[in-house]
Amino acid sequence: MDILANLALGFSVALTPYTLMLAVIGCFLGTIIGALPGLGPSNGVAILIPITFTLGLDATQALVLMTAVYYGAMYGGRISSILLNIPGDEPALMTTLDGYPMAKAGRAGDALVLSGVASFVGALLATIGLMLLAPMLARVAYLFGPSEYFALYLLAFCTLGGMASNNQAKAALASCIGLGIAMIGVDNNSGLPRLTGGNLHLMDGIDFLVAIVGLFAIAEVFFFIESHGKGSSIGVKLEKVRIPWKDIRETTPTMLRSSGVGFIAGILPGAGASLGSFLTYMVEKSIAGPKGGFGTGVAKGVAAPEAGNNAAAGGALVPMLTLGVPGSGTTAVLLALLMTLNITPGPTLFTDRPEVVWGLIASLLIANFVLLLMNVPMVKIFVKILMVPAWVLLPGVTMISFVGIYSLSGSYFDLLLMIGFGGLGYILRKLDIPTVPVILGILLGGNMENALRRAMVLSDGDMTYLFSSPISIGLWVAAIAGFIAPMFLRGVLRKPQAVTD
């Protein structure tokens, strides 16, 4: 049994006291990050990466800490959805639909415990799925040559752009902004500078961490200033927390189904957790029918999206680890972490660095149990933290972002660049242009170009080589379909808006 031997290796890495401590800290921070409105998993992980890097953690430890934060944020997102009717992060939007009505009906405690258990089931099953599926996919990934990788990157942009935006042109433009930025700096093949405008600071290219923190965290600060920190602090009171055994029993089939659907949604490149929670809610709603009472505060409406989004969070790690193509915004940020740590994700990761992969998987399993403990009996602590006012939180987040980026390079130029990206992120989001493709472009631009150039070297400039294998043809077809299909499906798959009261 390969898997058992690998798991034993993983647990031997994960169960060292220091790594275990990092996992617990990561879970705690992650839950806070997820719970605070305006500080989603992508922001949270992005802000913490530079700091992790300067702490001098080794690859496995850094990865354990950050994925614990990632899982924690997925758990935490539900707290503000249920209590404040504000999704703590985007995937938690669906949880507000039934969670908030349930809380208003005086069952806030039940909703929190139930969603915590649903998160646990979703995340645990997804982690097991990751464990079984990732090594298999890694073996398939060995068949990938440069032309397949080029098509795969294209697929990621197309599906991410197709799903994440309401306007294909805007999604394509966002991808191009990212890819264009990735080209800046010294060309790998010729060693000559490109598109730097003669600026010495740009010779090394633009650090993706600067772009990520700017586009996510600093842009968020501008949004908060625009809304004057409104929309926090009012909410439902949390009374006694008990465990609603009856609800948990009744929603078990829902949780299991939703975990499956969410996991698959997570694996699709570019789709991610938002699609996972959306799909599972819709599936459960149609199974329950009009009598199910979805939207009025039913237990199934809380369990489905939470199991779904946590399962999708696990699923999104599969393409990220095996192919180096992230399945969501946050996994894009995790990919940035891997690149910073000089780990190349892909099939070779599983053979060359098994301690990283299996240590990560073992820590995720441990993190899940820690998160269940934190999010069910200790949920009241996190509810207290929600009371931190925006006028303390946001300046704090900004300063942490600045210190993080500053400690990476010690240059004011990167800080200015980060503010510039913050402004860009604000304008892009205002115009409904998705920012995740920009990040993906900056991260994958270099690889995508290299894949194209290597393919052309192999074929001596023959363009048809790009479509020469069944795998690459399949990927091209999927890419085109993923980009075009949402245009027609948009009428059918309209995202429900959050309930207003």
Add this chain to the structure above:
Amino acid sequence: MASDRIFGLVALFVALAYIASATQIQTSFLADPVGPRAFPILVGAVAALSALAMIVRPDPDPAWPTGRTWVSLVVAVLVLVGYAYTLKPLGFIVPTAIAAGVLSYQLSPRPVAAAVTGVALSVGLFVLFRYALGLGLIPLPKGLF
């Protein structure tokens, strides 16, 4: 309508300028069939097409902030830029306290609370970064003591 058109137009010009500067990239004698120019030009071309599509078929305008909020946003950007320039020469504590205080004031206009937030965040974060996380920050400008 107008917002998308303006942004599309700006993006179009940037894309064209990008293509123009990509054609100027030096190639070395070790060139591969694709070379260092083709991919940036391709990206620029797709960006230009997308920008054209935005100009031709714009979405409805978003709700842009009004007068006072713009002032707050511009102040926030200026404070952050100032912070970026002063963080190194003036040390961590003073610029952070000022920047955090001003940002806090922009979010909730109460001077005393904002000042307390600024100072508390500055000192708190300094202690956290320097002693708990071990980052090498300089607390105050050098040569003061």
